[in-house]
Amino acid sequence: MTIAVIADIVASRQLADRAAAQKRLAETVDRVQRDHAVAAVPLSAVVGDELQGEFSTLPAAMSWLLLFRLALPDEVDCRFGIGIGEVRPIALDDRTIPEGPAWWAARAAIEHVEHLQQRAAPLARTWIELGEGEDASMADALALANAYALSRDQLVSAMSERARRLTYGRCLGRSQRRLAESEGITQSAVSQTLSAAGSAAIVEGFAALSSGVRS
Secondary structure (H helix, E strand, C coil), X not given: CEEEEEEEECCHHHCCCHHHHHHHHHHHHHHHHHHCCCEEEEEEEEECCEEEEEECCHHHHHHHHHHHHHHCCCCCXXXXXXXXXXXXXXXXXXXXXXXXXXXXXXXXXXXXXXXXHHCCCXXXXXXXXXXXXXXXXXXXHHHHHHHHHHHHHHHHHCCCHXXXXXXXXXXXCCCHHHHHHHHCCCHHHHHHHHHHHCHHHHHHHHHHHHHHHHC
């Protein structure tokens, strides 16, 4: 079983500099993989504004994507379709094309996220779908994961860029004092920003996911 991820840039046509946005995305992928090296195949651009990557487990994918969102600047945001299933790559002379139920599910998932954004949940950015042929008994766990993703996205989408930076640092275990020094603000200001953003829940969720990755 593979966890396939498709990401695309939200409102990409409104970006003033698409090339600069792609560069920032690549830099963010490198940073997150250095800090949390759990991606089997880190996200990389494939065509247009789309990126693709693979993970071995759902906790690995969810924890990595959380850091990725937290690390993005205000001007660049992404949505993510996550597919759980088999991957059947097609080998060509000079490259391999990702294919199979996991990728079909990821495509369906990202389309569902876009639908959610237009209607019930404008701040939704993540959805997970089970691939064809996978155990239907996973449906309950998948429903819980999607409920968590929606709640997490609501919090992260509402954060300022500074709040996301601070939350990223806390997820990695950095002290408030160290974060205050890096931001040039007081420790009290760090504490207030984190509290107002609801960061404690995000950090605890990341810890739970990371525990799942290690187990």
